Amino acid sequence: MLKSLKIAVITIALSIIGLSANAATLDDVQARGELNCVVTTGLAGFAAPDENGRWDGFDVDFCRAVAAAVLGDGEKVKFVPSTGKTRFTLLNSGEGDILFRNTTETMSRDADLKLTFLPINYYDGQGFLIRKAMGISSASELNGASVCIQTGTTTELNLADYFRANGMSYEPVNIETNEEGIANYSGNRCDVYTTDASGLASTRAALDDPSAHTILPEIISKEPLGGAVRHGDDQWADIGKWVVNAIISAEELGVSSANVGELCAAAGDNPSINRLCGTEGDAGSWIGLDSKWAVRAIEQVGNYGEIFERHIGPNTPLALERGLNAQWTDGGILYAAPIR
């Protein structure tokens, strides 16, 4: 009996040491041959399993881009679904290597929750979804409404601030996931559903009759959405940061999944493209990868514009315009730091 107790103690102790060891994330990921990416439990267009059970969406493609750069194959991703509440714990405890989950960058999350944010990949703001039949045309008419709100989000705090600042009252209906939000909203438990405008577009597309619902014109907050990694592994943070920058730069430079093979076959006349392709300089080695890191990412998931069009653009059920998320050269504020 004593022996079995001893064995049990040693096993438990070892497994805890195993869990806590997360020194070099890049080595861990490459040794494992799989990237653990924290995503939402399901938000159509951003991250949700398709009819074949394959994860698909805007955030999912950024996970795949990182996997393609690091492991050479964008399919080698294990998706870790998380609620607004569990996401940071999953990342900080080492269950996930990287997080792409409609996550707003804030100072407290960056400094106090010990996350390192990657470049912003979607500029969003908080809006309100409401039934057209209610006859409401502005958020300032929402006094006394019941509002469905996901817990553990920045939107929860913005909501409290907005109603307080405008001297209105409301009944918060707290929900954990977007699915619960849809159930409560469509069951009329709440008059209004609030979250990031992109999330509302996704939610509306999933409702029985999307045309019966409208998103109010007011955007009450800034929600810069981006990926994140744990504090303490700068190399890993750099990899995430520059994969996102490469995806955004690729669109600016006119490199897409269709022409990347051709453009990157040999060094051309445009040095910026050459550096992205790895045919000039050795940007890959600065982040501990080979020279074709960006090429693989672009080849397998495409540039920013392609990802946007495929999952959330005007031709998808979400029908989101580029707006702020256009390249800086096209009147947007998408502005990736140069690769050099």
Add this chain to the structure above:
Amino acid sequence: MSETVAVPPQRNAISRLWNDKESRSVIIQVITISLVFAFMAYIIHNAVVNLQAIGKGFSYNFLWQPSSYDINQHLIEYDSRSTHFRAMLVGILNTILVAICGIVLASIVGFLLGVLRLSKNWIINRLAYCYIEYVRNVPVLLHILLVHGLIVHAFPVPRQAISIGDVTFMTNRGIFSPKPIYEPLFLVVIALFLLALAFMWWFRRYAQKVQDETGQHYPVFWIGLGTVIGVPLVFFFLLGSPITWDVPELKGFNFAGGMVVRPEFIALLLALSLYTAAFIGEIVRAGILGVYYGQTEASYALGINRGRTLSLVVIPQALRIIVPPLTSQYLNLMKNSSLAVAIGYMDIVATIGGISLNQTGREMECMIIVLTLYLVMSLIISMIMNWYNRHIKLVER
């Protein structure tokens, strides 16, 4: 032990100690305890090291920062400028509220089920049996989700509310009812009520004494009811009903004014208490069946009527069997209330262990608070039930 015979020659003291039954058990206990402590020390050390590794300190200062979020059901004054500490108090009160209401309701329904289960009427007996078997074999989380879903989808929206006499309204946002507003004269009624209670306490002892001395029996229950309820009621009307009512009114999206019982509370209360009642029903049945039938027959033989046989002979003895397992059921109900988070009822887990935890990133600190709170509440329930158990148990003479 000393009478152990013919111990073979020992090579050293250690194996001698090991072969001695008493010292061996001491050695094993010492080793086990040191292993347990070493394990705990390791876990704590591990947590400290890992928290340091990601640069997070251990501090409860966040409790005094504004929470910045709203809570729909708060028994004390609360808004988004209140502190996380106050949000925690709101959560504690919400948990206590649902636990107490749940325990009361579960006990009533449970006792009823236990009695119905023993009924000689075949249909009643089988109905209770089917209810118990269905309810206790489905996880309580599903009951909670089911009841909540039913309320949200089956009840009408506020604009089509089911009106009860134009003062109480049933909607899928909750039950809105008039809220009493007490005028100063109402204090007289409350004072009378307390006086009546004090009188009854004295009268009960007096009646007991009279009965012990003379055998004369007073109808204590009816006199009590008349005094405690009747006297304050008469004075309430004599003073001109010193209560006004704040009746809820449909304003915009929702009813304003009055009192509201939210669907999350109703769903949690119903699901928890109806679930626990099934277990209590079986415990009550076992308790009653555990009292030897000869006791009842003996009581009848002494000419004691049926009702008094039940209340003086059967139930006091059944309670001795019922109370210990009943305590576990009460504890289960209280702990199961943490499933509230599934439907967004703002209890301890949803406030300090949920939103506060998430908004501040203080996982370790918040979870320690939550664990401690549940432990304390469980211990309090155990203490009360153990006191009650001692109170009713057989007095050995």
